[in-house]
């Protein structure tokens with residue numbers, strides 16, 4: 001099926017669905033809209049009602065979500081529908097159909113009795129939580145756990161803390177399955193950030209050409225032209241890095257994926273910050289959506305534990321190298 | 334909780350038959366004297382470097398995409414990339430004749446006559462002709478089309494008068510890719526003409542200029558009533574320049590395609606050398622987060638380069654997109670060089686061994702890297718190109 005399809009064919013559908021979602025305040029209704037557009041099951045197996053497509057087909061969907069400030073835990077839905085399908089097909093099917101709003105608590109583990117980074121945690125049921133042994137389990141609402149209001153920055157997809165008082169998660173994924181889920185998550189998050197960052201750049205470039213000061217558009221000034229060029233470079237870098245990671249290069253698919261995720265986590269928010277500067281006072285207003293993009297991208301960086309990722313990469317770099325010229329530098333003689 | 338297994342974040346050696354062959358050849362032919370990751374009391378001579386570069390071509394690793402009839406190897410950009418990954422991984426000296434291979438050659442292929450191709454192209458690959466690039470002038474740097482070097486029609490060909498500057502490698506070159514004009518400086522883009530000037534022609538005068546790294550890497554070149562034939566002209570007036578501009582955009586994107594992999598190997602060298610010594614490891618540790626950041630940037634650079642290779646494969650225009658990898662590479666490499674230089678400055682006093690070698694290399698890289706945001710279009714010019722030609726930002730209401 002993937003052979004005669006092109007991921008870009010999902011772009012228009014995704015954009016339209018995001019626009020429709022923006023028109024309703026009810027997250028459950030958004031879930032139904034996304035499901036009707038066939039977007040929640042793009043990478044889920046056919047057995048649970050999905051399209052069983054490779055992950056690259058989900059990229060246009062998450063990019064559109066990033067650009068469109070989607071208030072729905074889409075990344076979580078895509079991941080859960082795909083990765084829970086073998087162990088809990090009923091739940092995966094309900095997620096694909098938009099009947100169940102499920103989410104993932106991205107940081108902390110259940111044994112610590114509270115977990116964080118849970119997008120739309122006040123609505124989500126069930127919730128996937130990670131376990132200390134590297135696996136993951138499901139918790140349902142009311143079974144000895146409750147969500148506390150957001151402590152994060154995201155207002156479109158507020159994060160919750162989930163407090164576990166005696167709740168025992170139902171083990172569903174082992175460590176290998178969780179690693180696979182996290183690998184997909186890194187790509188989807190990077191795509192989401194690319195969409196959001198590209199949108200911020202587009203807004204800033206438009207504004208700079210409309211707004212006139214000193215008798216000419218802001219975009220006539222080289223400092224702002226160069227700022228926008230740097231932001232364009234940053235967006236292009238994420239785009240190219242994602243294309244490369246999705247192609248799973250023989251020389252290191254894991255590092256390619258990790259790198260684009262870490263790059264997106266850092267440069268994405270910086271592009272939104274830059275756009276706010278270009279907008280001047282207008283950029284600091286609640287009504288201009290740049291701060292919402294900034295918040296969403298910052299939240300992605302937190303959920304994906306980007307700082308831990310950089311430190312893990314540092315560790316790997318320090319441990320040894322595959323370059324035979326530098327495998328062992330204790331010179332002979 | 335460490336969610337990442339460090340072993341999964343490695344880069345295995347590049348796959349592919351060409352890569353494997355290149356890896357073996359380099360391991361066998363890159364002698365200690367030629368290695369750029371060793372401090373040498375007497376650096377490799379020009380003759381040694383030329384011999385190595387000639388052998389590299391004979392083995393199939395230069396002129397990779399050029400047609401076989403001109404001594405090329407007739408392969409595509411993907412194979413070029415595959416081999417360049419290996420070249421990048423090894424501590425190989427930079428090509429003496431990169432202007433010949435990466436600039437003059439592609440322009441000759443695009444606009445040269447059959448006779449020019451047959452004469453000039455093989456000579457580049459066999460290292461008979463080392464080339465230099467005579468574009469910049471004292472009054473024409475970023476604003477290249479302000480150049481004033483004149484080419485006048487005379488009975489027996491063309492008479493050249495003018496001055497070039499920052500001409501890399503001119504004192505060891507046999508040919509100069511010269512950009513001159515047939516009309517007046519006010520004509521700007523009109524009437525520009527390209528020549529392949531023999532450097533031993535009467536009236537060509539070369540003076541070396543010392544650069545910040547202590548090397549004599551670039552020159553001033555004076556042309557005083559130098560006479561060249563029509564057969565030295567590459568393309569017709571205007572045509573040559575238009576072709577050159579197209580080639581330049583491709584070259585900006587693809588020249589020294591090994592850069593990301595070389596960059597990675599420099600980082601790996603630094604870390605490996607520090608690992609070999611307890612005190613150096615102590616110096617290194619606080620910088621690891623910054624270096625991991627650099628490692629991310631190297632990976633992203635590969636993405637930018639490989640995207641353009643794919644574009645070339647599908648026959649798409651590169652146009653202004655070549656500015657992306659140039660800008661990204663030059664600035665990331667400078668960041669790395671600054672950190673590396675700071676690290677080696679804190680090494681214990683040693684005069685030989687891995688620490689002395691890596692210190693010398695990183696200091697060289699630090700100084701050399703300062704030029705990377707200047708040549709081939711400065712950072713500011715790349716940013717101008719992106720603003721104008723990619724973002725299409727308007728200048729007036």
Ligand SMILES: Cc1cc2nc3c(=O)[nH]c(=O)nc-3n(C[C@H](O)[C@H](O)[C@H](O)COP(=O)(O)OP(=O)(O)OC[C@H]3O[C@@H](n4cnc5c(N)ncnc54)[C@H](O)[C@@H]3O)c2cc1C
Nearest residue numbers: 466467468469474475499500501704707708709710711713
């Ligand atoms: C190591 C090295 C090797 C070189 N080799 C060659 C060679 O082989 N052949 C050759 O022809 N040339 C060569 N060059 C020259 C190189 O192409 C020029 O140095 C470069 O184009 C910049 O020109 P310039 O030096 O005249 O600087 P200028 O153009 O005078 O620029 C000076 C500064 O002003 C900035 N600037 C200029 N115009 C603008 C603008 N419109 N907006 C904002 N900022 C601006 C520049 O970015 C730069 O920071 C080499 C240079 C170096 C450093």
